[in-house]
Amino acid sequence: xxxxxxxxxxxxxxxxxxxxxxxxxxxxxxxxxxxxxxxxxxxxxxxxxxxxxxxxxxxxxxxxxxxxxxxxxxxxxxxxxxxxxxxxxxxxxxxxxxxxxxxxxxxxxxxx
Amino acid sequence: xxxxxxxxxxxxxxxxxxxxxxxxxxxxxxxxxxxxxxxxxxxxxxxxxxxxxxxxxxxxxxxxxxxxxxxxxxxxxxxxxxxxxxxxxxxxxxxxxxxxxxxxxxxxxxxxx
Numbered sequence: 001x002x003x004x005x006x007x008x009x010x011x012x013x014x015x016x017x018x019x020x021x022x023x024x025x026x027x028x029x030x031x032x033x034x035x036x037x038x039x040x041x042x043x044x045x046x047x048x049x050x051x052x053x054x055x056x057x058x059x060x061x062x063x064x065x066x067x068x069x070x071x072x073x074x075x076x077x078x079x080x081x082x083x084x085x086x087x088x089x090x091x092x093x094x095x096x097x098x099x100x101x102x103x104x105x106x107x108x109x110x111x112x
Numbered sequence: 113x114x115x116x117x118x119x120x121x122x123x124x125x126x127x128x129x130x131x132x133x134x135x136x137x138x139x140x141x142x143x144x145x146x147x148x149x150x151x152x153x154x155x156x157x158x159x160x161x162x163x164x165x166x167x168x169x170x171x172x173x174x175x176x177x178x179x180x181x182x183x184x185x186x187x188x189x190x191x192x193x194x195x196x197x198x199x200x201x202x203x204x205x206x207x208x209x210x211x212x213x214x215x216x217x218x219x220x221x222x223x224x225x
Contacts, residue, residue: 032211034212043200043215043217043218044202044213045215046205046212046213046214049212051211057211059212094211098160099143099204100145100157100160101157101212101213102157103155104154106154
């Protein structure tokens with residue numbers, strides 16, 4: 001199984017509040033993991049990727065951070081949310097055959 | 113340099129008509145991937161093209177990779193309501209050891225019965 005779990009499914013948060021989104025994956029150990037954000041009209045944007053525990057690379061500077069405390073756990077965080085952080089956050093893992101991305105169900109975040 | 117441009121942004125078709133979306137890059141692509149995202153869902157991998165001039169078919173879907181490996185297309189023959197969604201092309205993110213994909217903005221396919 002290569003199932004990806006994300007929670008929560010939806011979230012409404014006030015501006016300035018903290019954020020923690022969790023992603024866990026099943027199956028192959030030491031997967032490459034990714035966080036993408038899909039905002040209206042902007043397609044999918046790669047935010048972070050991780051090749052292993054404690055290893056995080058950021059692709060877009062912003063007020064978000066990511067951590068990988070366990071092999072199959074990837075967390076997206078923020079200390080203070082902005083209105084522009086609203087969007088659909090997708091966790092993904094790298095496929096083994098084609099380097100494709102397998103996406104989780106996503107978290108819809110609305111910042112008010 | 114890393115972007116892939118996708119057109120059209122929206123496409124309305126009558127059920128049974130054909131549909132095509134195009135993906136273009138200013139630089140040569142090592143490969144191109146295509147994804148489908150149903151309304152309210154997450155993107156799902158469809159296919160990867162690697163070779164210059166490659167053509168692959170999945171039932172009513174035909175994927176092409178340009179000879180210069182700078183463009184690609186997805187063509188759907190005789191659309192059905194189940195084809196509704198957004199189709200994305202994506203390229204491997206490269207440079208500085210980066211990993212992951214750069215996606216086009218997608219083409220939203222709207223089908224009128």
